[in-house]
Amino acid sequence: xxxxxxxxxxxxxxxxxxxxxxxxxxxxxxxxxxxxxxxxxxxxxxxxxxxxxxxxxxxxxxxxxxxxxxxxxxxxxxxxxxxxxxxxxxxxxxxxxxxxxxxxxxxxxxxxxxxxxxxxxxxxxxxxxxxxxxxxxxxxxxxxxxxxxxxxxxxxxxxxxxxxxxxxxxxxxxxxxxxxxxxxxxxxxxxxxxxxxxxxxxxxxxxxxxxxxxxxxxxxxxxxxxxxxxxxxxxxxxxxxxxxxxxxxxxxxxxxxxxxxxxxxxxxxxxxxxxxxxxxxxxxxxxxxxxxxxxxxxxxxxxxxxxxxxxxxxxxxxxxxxxxxxxxxxxxxxxxxxxxxxxxxxxxxxxxxxxxxxxxxxxxxxxxxxxxxxxxxxxxxxxxxxxxxxxxxxxxxxxxxxxxxxxxxxxxxxxxxxxxx
Amino acid sequence: xxxxxxxxxxxxxxxxxxxxxxxxxxxxxxxxxxxxxxxxxxxxxxxxxxxxxxxxxxxxxxxxxxxxxxxxxxxxxxxxxxxxxxxxxxxxxxxxxxxxxxxxxxxxxxxxxxxxxxxxxxxxxxxxxxxxxxxxxxxxxxxxxxxxxxxxxxxxxxxxxxxxxxxx
Numbered sequence: 001x002x003x004x005x006x007x008x009x010x011x012x013x014x015x016x017x018x019x020x021x022x023x024x025x026x027x028x029x030x031x032x033x034x035x036x037x038x039x040x041x042x043x044x045x046x047x048x049x050x051x052x053x054x055x056x057x058x059x060x061x062x063x064x065x066x067x068x069x070x071x072x073x074x075x076x077x078x079x080x081x082x083x084x085x086x087x088x089x090x091x092x093x094x095x096x097x098x099x100x101x102x103x104x105x106x107x108x109x110x111x112x113x114x115x116x117x118x119x120x121x122x123x124x125x126x127x128x129x130x131x132x133x134x135x136x137x138x139x140x141x142x143x144x145x146x147x148x149x150x151x152x153x154x155x156x157x158x159x160x161x162x163x164x165x166x167x168x169x170x171x172x173x174x175x176x177x178x179x180x181x182x183x184x185x186x187x188x189x190x191x192x193x194x195x196x197x198x199x200x201x202x203x204x205x206x207x208x209x210x211x212x213x214x215x216x217x218x219x220x221x222x223x224x225x226x227x228x229x230x231x232x233x234x235x236x237x238x239x240x241x242x243x244x245x246x247x248x249x250x251x252x253x254x255x256x257x258x259x260x261x262x263x264x265x266x267x268x269x270x271x272x273x274x275x276x277x278x279x280x281x282x283x284x285x286x287x288x289x290x291x292x293x294x295x296x297x298x299x300x301x302x303x304x305x306x307x308x309x310x311x312x313x314x315x316x317x318x319x320x321x322x323x324x325x326x327x328x329x330x331x332x333x334x335x336x337x338x339x340x341x342x343x344x345x346x347x348x349x350x351x352x353x354x355x356x357x358x359x360x361x362x363x364x365x366x367x368x369x370x371x372x373x374x375x376x377x378x379x380x381x382x383x384x385x386x387x388x389x390x391x392x393x394x395x396x397x398x399x400x401x402x403x404x405x406x407x408x409x410x411x412x413x414x415x416x417x418x419x420x421x
Numbered sequence: 422x423x424x425x426x427x428x429x430x431x432x433x434x435x436x437x438x439x440x441x442x443x444x445x446x447x448x449x450x451x452x453x454x455x456x457x458x459x460x461x462x463x464x465x466x467x468x469x470x471x472x473x474x475x476x477x478x479x480x481x482x483x484x485x486x487x488x489x490x491x492x493x494x495x496x497x498x499x500x501x502x503x504x505x506x507x508x509x510x511x512x513x514x515x516x517x518x519x520x521x522x523x524x525x526x527x528x529x530x531x532x533x534x535x536x537x538x539x540x541x542x543x544x545x546x547x548x549x550x551x552x553x554x555x556x557x558x559x560x561x562x563x564x565x566x567x568x569x570x571x572x573x574x575x576x577x578x579x580x581x582x583x584x585x586x587x588x589x
Contacts, residue, residue, distance in 0.1 A: 087498040087537035125445065125482045126538055128551040161432040166441055166480030169536065183437030183472065185479045201434060244500035244541035251542045286499055316541070318500055332502055336536055 005238040006214050007254040009099045016133045018140040021101035027146050029217035033109045034154050037220075042113035046216065048224035050236050055081055055172070055209030056284065056313040058235070058302035065206055067196035068114045074203040076116040080107055080160075081177060081209045082123035082130075085169040086285030087336060088316025091240040092210035094252050096123070096130035099214075100137035106213035108146065108158050109220055114206050117157045122177055125164040134162055169340035173388045174207040175199075176342065187344040188388035211240055231257030235301035239315060243269040246276065246321035258304065262296035265319055276321040280404065284313025286333045287393030289400030290320070309400070325420035326405040327412050330398055331359040337394035348391035351382040355398065367413035375402065422450050426465050436466045440476050444483055453484040481535070489524045489531035491569045494548040497534040500541035509545055510534060512559050516566060529573050530566075 009015040009024060021027070033042055047062030068076060080103070084092040096103060107119050123131060138160055141147040149157045168186045170176045175189035178200050199205025215237055219227050228236045239257040241264055244250045248270030255264070261283055265271065272278050280290045283300065289310045291298065298308045305312045320329060338352040355378050358371050368374075375398065383395040402409060412418055425446045430439035443462045444454060451458050454477050463470040477483045493513065497506050510532075514520055517530050524531040540546045543555025547562075554565055 084539045085537065088500050088541055089537075090539045090541055093539050124539065126548060129553075163432075163438075164442065164445055165482075166445065166476075167482035168480050180441070181438060182435065183440045183468075183476070185475055242541065244544055245503040250544070282499075318503070318541075320503060324503065328502075329499065332497075332499055336498060339536060 002238075002255055004254045005218055006095065006102070006211065006240060007099075007252070009102065010094075015098050016100055016137065018101060018137065018144060021099070025221075026101055027105055027144075029221040030105050030108050030146060031152055033112060033220045034152055034156055039113045039115060042109065042220065045219055045224050046113070049215075049219045049227040050224075050234060051212065051215050051219060051227065052235060052302060053209055054211035054215070054240075054314075056086065056287070056311075058312065061208065061212055064196065064208075065110070065114050067194065068204045068206060069197065070115075072204050074201075075118065076114055077200045077203055077205040078107060078111045078114060078116040078119040079174075079177065079181070079200060079205060079207040080119060080121040080213060081172065081174065081207050082121055082127075083165045083168075083171040083177060084124060084127075084210070084314075085172050085340075086287060086314040086316055087333075088242060088244055088282065088285045088318040089314040090242050090244075091252055091315070093124075093127050093130055095210055095214060095240075096127065097133055100130070100133045101141065102214045102217065103134075103210055104137055104141050104147065104160060106216040107160055108151070109216050110206070110208065110213055111158050112156055114204075116206070117159070119158070119160045120163045120181055120200070121160055122163045122165060122171065122181060125166050131162060131164060138162070168342070169336075170342045170388075170390060173390065176388070177207065178205065185342070187342045190387065231259075232299065232301050232303070235303050239300065241300065242314070242316045243319070244317070245319040246272050246278070246324070247319045248273060258299040258301040260296070261291070261298050261300055261317070264300060264317060265296065269317075269319070272319065272321045276323060278319060279322045279324060280320045280326070282318040282320070283315070284311050285316035286318070286336060286397060287311070287389070288313040288316075289396045290329075290404065291400075292404045323420070325363070325418055326401055326408045327359065327363045327418065328420070330401040331356070331363050333397050333401075334359055334394055337390060337397075341390060345385075345387045345391075347382045347385040348387075348394075351378050351391065352394055354378050355382075355394070359398075362409060362412050363418060365412060365415070365417040367409075367416075369413060371413060372402065372406070372409055422447060422461075423465050426462065430466060436468055437472060439466055440468060440473055441480070444473070444477055448483060453487050455485065459485075487524070490529050490573060491549055492531045492533065494533050494535045494538075496536070496538045496540075496544070496546050496548075498537040500537070501545040504544045506534075506545040506557075509547075509557055509559065509562055512562060513566075516563070529570065 012020050014020050043065045051061045052058040171180050171186045173188050176186040180186035195205040241253045278293045280292050282290045302312050334355050338356045341348045343349045379395040382391045426443040429442040447458050459473045463473045545557045546555040
């Protein structure tokens with residue numbers, strides 16, 4: 001039986017308050033980090049743990065931190081990416097609503113490691129309850145000396161500012177988030193320079209996802225070997241999985257990295273509704289290519305899913321049963337990406353506009369015989385030709401739907417109708 | 422409004438960063454963000470007006486046009502779609518007598534669909550003001566609309582004005 005790590009405080013009454021967090025051993029990892037380790041030693045611990053970024057890309061966190069120049073004539077910044085916008089994903093919201101101090105402790109240790117004294121926590125404006133809880137938690141942490149100047153009486157100063165987003169999926173892309181923080185339209189930057197060298201206000205900046213940051217206190221408290229012992233060695237640790245769509249028990253599940261997708265969907269989340277069969281599952285938010293039912297025996301970790309032609313992404317697991325029209329699913333996904341395209345680069349802005357038009361007419365039973373060729377030509381024009389991964393995600397998602405469910409697209413065009421509704 | 426905006430601006434080394442928080446503050450006060458409010462924000466922060474305009478027209482949470490007292494924001498992204506949010510949209514359109522994007526003539530309700538609210542565990546879900554309403558079905562939608570109507574009936578004129586009725 002797996003003992004929850006990141007969600008261990010979920011059922012604690014008033015778990016969002018400092019008193020509850022301290023009663024469960026909260027902020028002891030911060031004290032240990034500041035008293036027993038140098039910043040470089042913290043970076044080494046995180047490197048040894050093999051922690052990989054939980055925002056979706058899976059980049060090794062300790063390595064990311066080590067890119068920050070040791071000596072810099074500018075201030076360094078930590079940014080927490082809490083702009084959770086990937087459809088199917090709600091893990092960070094639940095952490096921030098119910099256990100905000102866990103995030104603040106993780107941010108404080110991470111800031112100490114990279115030498116930052118200021119953090120911006122970029123959170124979706126829609127997450128009103130999480131924002132209130134974080135504001136309260138930050139005030140409590142200041143009052144108790146876990147934030148502010150000379151934290152725990154030691155030579156470390158650190159403050160966290162909350163920055164509310166205003167509804168733009170693209171802010172999940174880290175350089176778009178930086179432009180947004182600087183008061184500009186959120187559009188991705190050309191890299192290099194990478195944020196670790198020239199990020200927020202052209203200063204060295206580390207951007208980490210909420211779930212990544214909340215792993216850090218546990219790595220400090222229990223050691224990198226413990227962390228690496230959970231799940232696959234190259235992609236280890238406790239992992240949050242968001243289950244939604246056609247399952248009997250949607251919700252947030254914490255299990256080891258690498259658990260089988262089939263076990264997650266069929267056993268933990270109770271499988272599809274009575275009388276229904278699973279048709280496909282999107283394993284990591286709508287940017288992740290869907291997997292047909294026969295492919296569900298795959299490990300939920302970065303490497304296994306990449307080998308299976310999909311990705312872990314944000315671990316937003318969306319289950320689709322056999323009552324569903326896959327043309328409609330593909331259309332809705334591409335409509336989303338089209339709506340959220342920031343408009344900076346042509347292949348994404350214009351290409352997705354065309355893809356939406358073609359998909360809508362196919363779904364409406366008005367598709368032309370060569371529409372599938374059109375869609376592939378458009379995917380080819382988008383994939384690999386955009387500033388950021390938004391366009392790639394859209395093209396990969398559509399290609400997966402076409403590859404696995406081509407017969408449904410063909411039927412829509414030949415029968416000139418949708419047989420599902 | 423000025424004091425709140427100046428307090429927010431103190432969190433950043435660059436005033437331009439404070440435009441987003443300032444617009445959220447201004448929208449809370451005025452209900453939406455017409456041109457004169459955008460210009461006031463620019464003046465308070467001492468930044469270019471075009472910088473303020475470009476943000477107000479980029480981010481979906483900013484409204485340059487009036488919205489109803491209660492903004493019903495129904496998620497229709499994939500997880501909610503799979504749990505039949507479309508039926509709820511059609512029902513709301515019928516009950517309120519408006520189409521998606523419209524506002525009721527009494528200014529009480531604006532009906533929108535939005536992209537993923539990040540609460541798919543309670544799909545289908547709708548945000549109204551600061552609150553999320555999840556696991557929705559037609560009965561729950563009806564009860565919610567009734568509650569909101571009753572709340573509006575009890576609100577004083579000053580409260581309605583503070584909440585930002587349309588057309589101001």
